[in-house]
Amino acid sequence: MEKLYEILENICPGIDVRSEALVDDGLIDSFDIVALVGEIMDEFGVELNVDDILPENFNSADAIMSLIERSR
Amino acid sequence: MSFTTPTFVIAAVTSVVLYYLIPKRTRPYLLLAASLGFYLAGGWQAMVYLVGCGLLTYSASLGIDAVRAKIEDSSRAKFFCKTLAAGCIFLCFGLLFAVKYWDWFAVLTADAMLKLGFGAPLPTLELIVPLGISFYTFKSVGYVIDVYRKKYPAERNFARHLLFVSYFPQIVQGPISRRNELMDAIDNPSPDIALNLKCGIQTALRGYLKKLVIADRAAVAVNAILGDPEGYGGAMVLMAILLYSIQLYCDFSGGIDMARGISLAYGVEMTENFRRPLFASSLADYWRRWHITLGSWMRDYVFYPLSLSKPLIKFGKFTRKRIGGKLGKILPTSAATFAIYIFIGIWHGASFKYIAFGFWNGILITASLLLEPLFLRVKEKLSFIGIGAWRVIGILRTNLIVVAGRYLTRAATFTTALSLFALLFTNPQFGRLFDGSLMGLGLTFEDWIIMLICALALALFELAEEITGKDMFTLIDERPAALQVAVIAAVLIVLVVFGIYRGDYIASEFIYKQY
């Protein structure tokens, strides 16, 4: 989880990474999501798919984490 | 049939009345009938494309579902589904390409074909471009991809599918709805008839006001100036481009307002297509506010798949390792961005200027990604400038960039756009702005005044929306009843006198020409 926060912090400096509405509030945009997916695939060694890229999967760190869990 | 014709208004009102008279479950079929009727009014030939596109996507999506149900082997199933989806997409875009881009392509490649020894250039087809073909093609393709991505099952009822493809409020200029959103709204319309009518009327009236009072006036001045750019000089041309930006926004978002308004009257809310682009703080932000449904379509169906495609991910790994730093990180995204904006450019029409338009947006967005750290540092150093002020600076900067980009969209060709822009430096004639030339563009003094007042009022309302986060109708609703009635009266008077009657009136000195 800490690793995920770090990645988030890294990609979008200055945002509240604990927000529950990362996408809905516009804290992260499509560029960030693409960068995030790249990092996650590198760091967690999982394969993410285009189908997984839904707003609800990226709205919070928890949601991202559960996406990673599901993809393992 | 244009939304601004009396026939359309009468037909739309009739359909709304009928809609509430018939049983609930038959209402979608009324909408289908209305949509097909609307489309048929433009000629039966275009109907062939519409129904063809509907049939194609209907059968492809059903095929995908059937393959999944029948074939156990997931990799084989995946292959078949992919083939079906890809084939359908190819055909849909092929059709779009044939009617919209083929002739341009044929002319463009004529020389090359001859040089390459093909003997003859590609023949031009001169097909009619069916009304709204870009919109329903994109919509249907999105639907097939969603089915392929298992977002929802395929539609089995062809009538319902055809309704989704042809839903008349959005067929002329969008928004490009997603199937689940639109059909959910049609299946579960808002039940409060009075509220539906109120929202529908309000939204549609705003649309008519934007289009008839502001956009149609601005167009007159824009066409006059750009009809003789050298004569008027660069300053007037800049003025024309500014006006064109207003015209384009009011025309397009006005059209969307009319569409949403009519749909709202049925209780069917459609996705927003504009979110006050005037107040975008960056070009990327602008594209999240302007023609939103096209942007999100591109994001979901082009940008993500492209960015997450194997080659680009590999390319990303490579750049991060070899180039490193910020540039290394953003290069793959940037490549996808370029692709998107060129695609968006081409979406607008067959011309090199739209490709240039794509480059213009791609370069600026990449540059802003690259310069972001630098910008943040500058922002830190200049901490005495408040957040609000930065926001204003951002908005001004974005508008500047957007207006500059409009030279490309308005000019007939890419080179014309450049020469128009160059005029600002080679032959500005700033004096023309003040010597009364503005009165000689086909707009009377009253035309200018009413146009500017309405445009200003619109901007102020949007500013209020931006600040309060509520939409302008809610803001008006919170005011005393008398004021609300006054607003209605004012809108109706302006719309009738300056919108509907415009063009009919001939001043007496023109009637009797000194005979």
Place this chain on the structure above:
Amino acid sequence: MNAKKWLIRSACTALALVMLFAGFNILTDPMGVFGDPLFDWYSYNMTNNPRAAKIAYLDEHHGEYDSYIIGCSSTSSFPVDAFNEYTGASFYNMIMYGADMLDVEQISAYLIEHYTVKNLVVNVFLLNGAIYDQESDNILSNQHAKTNGENPLAFYSRYLFLDPRYGAAKITSKIKDTYLNQTFDVFNVKTGTYDKRKRDAEPIGSTEAYLEAYPGFGDYPVYTIQMNKIDETMASVARIKAMCEENGVNLTVVSAPVYIDHFKCFVPEQVEYFFTELAKVTDFWDFTLSSASCEMRYFYDETHFRNNLGYMAAGRIFGDDDMYIPDDFGAYVTSDNVGEHVASFASVTNDTSKYTVRFPVLMYHHLADEGDSSVTVSTEAFERQLSLIREWGYVPITLEELYNYVTLGTALPEYPVLITFDDGYTSNYELAYPLLMKYNTPAAIFVIGVSVGKDSYKDTDHAMNPHFGWGEAAEMVESGLITIGSHTYDMHQWAPFEEGKDAVRENILRLEDEDEDFYIEFLRADITRSMDEIESALGETPLALAYPGGAWDELAQAMLNELGVKMTFSTEVGMNTVIKGLPQSLYALKRYNINGDTTDEALKSYLDGSFTQ
């Protein structure tokens, strides 16, 4: 507000607005279809839509008329008063701009069916061969539902929900309305013709000056007008004829004069076909092409001939010998002579010397026994000038000779000159008159009514140059040499002597900030008094007026036309050109001022026109 309330209030607001708009349109009634309850301003309504507004007007007033002249805009210049005089009927001119023969036919049918119609004069204009059943604007150039059978509901609702700017324009026009016509009230409601008081008050002189004022005649575009509606038009004329015969209406078909350059736009074969076909249907009076067509000064513009030419046309139709009409103007065409007539078009020529004369007017004021000065001429100089005029071959003429030349076409000497005196000083009687007698030289004297017989300024003690009285005037007129004209009754005031007055009328013009109606009444009273006094003292109506100080404008000239003044004189320097048939060539005539400083060389240059300023 909840949604239901909102809907109800919005609907009420919309309804109220609809009623407001409709009410406004009915009250302002810019096309006159609702009876124009507020303004009763049909000149305006007819300008907006002559077809509908004239029918609306006639529905109320057709009892005053029993005959109609009908056709497109050139029809306006067929003068109602002349037709009335010749026939004893009471004509109304139904001109409608851009009218095609279907308009004419449908409206004629309505007139015959609903009104008393004794005579119908139809103008079958050359352009009617090119247009028929034209698609027209359905607000401004459509017919009244009563004449073209349109659904009345559609017709009236269109005007009920008319763009309110028409009504607003009518209100602002009403505020700007003046005595003379403007662009928004171009019709004379009583006669139905265009209100040409302004254009007909414009002085006309040399061709050069006319071209400068109306450059359109100079470079008239050459293009081809295809007359491919001749058959439809003639079929329509035939139906009109049948209709007239059936209803006992006396039909006269006329074809209006066309300016030569415009005529050239038509294809000769089509012109021949046009007239041949017309002659098959009916006999007609053709004025299309004659020497008058070659004279731009007889035209307002290339498709609209002047009222003056219209009087000549009426005179020709009714055989009036008591006026000037060019010999080749107008022909009665029948199927027997139509070929001959059309063939004669090729040989139409024009010779301006036959109907124009260029001449100078000399202006004197005060004479003195001896000693020339800037204001007075000595008797010696005056006598020398009189003899030089004759010696150089110039023939002094009377005002009447000049007037007859223009109106009757009588002859003038080759080098005429007119001698005038302003103000009516006693010196004119005592010093000038004997010399004029001696040299048998006619002259005109313009007297200021209020100063006749006075040697002090009006009712003040201010002494002034003495003015001759009515007795002396009568004696001079008796001689047959002197004509007395008006110099106004009291519109030549002398500011230093008008003590305690805010506004001094130094000339005939409207004072600054003066109410137009007040001014017009003042002017009318002043001129009438001046004319009446001259007439009662001398037994003849004065023909002419010299503008005090030479100052004039279009309103003053139009007013003087109305009051029966036939000639006016300004003080602008230059030669004049008079044209037979154009009374406007007698307006604001230019004059050379002769004073004590005038040398014989200067006089010669005035007379031969070589003088330049």
